[in-house]
Amino acid sequence: MADAKRWVVTATPERPLPEIAKTLSDHGFSIDQQLDDIGVLMGSADEALAERIRGLPGVADVSPNEDVDIGPPDSPETW
Numbered sequence: 001m002a003d004a005k006r007w008v009v010t011a012t013p014e015r016p017l018p019e020i021a022k023t024l025s026d027h028g029f030s031i032d033q034q035l036d037d038i039g040v041l042m043g044s045a046d047e048a049l050a051e052r053i054r055g056l057p058g059v060a061d062v063s064p065n066e067d068v069d070i071g072p073p074d075s076p077e078t079w
Contacts, residue, residue: 011060027056
């Protein structure tokens with residue numbers, strides 16, 4: 001995956017998360033984390049694959065996993 005990005009995949013309750021994870025892996029999505037309690041998978045894929053997995057059963061959303069920096073304590077700006 002030359003142009004792989006990090007993604008957050010939010011699951012629907014219609015399928016078990018391990019089943020969704022297997023389907024995504026079978027399509028080429030590289031899973032880094034499986035957060036069962038909140039129904040989220042985190043991993044890597046290129047833009048084209050991310051677009052394709054959006055339509056899979058059990059996938060509610062696929063969003064870029066972006067870094068967030070809230071700054072040091074007592075900082076006047078947080079964004």
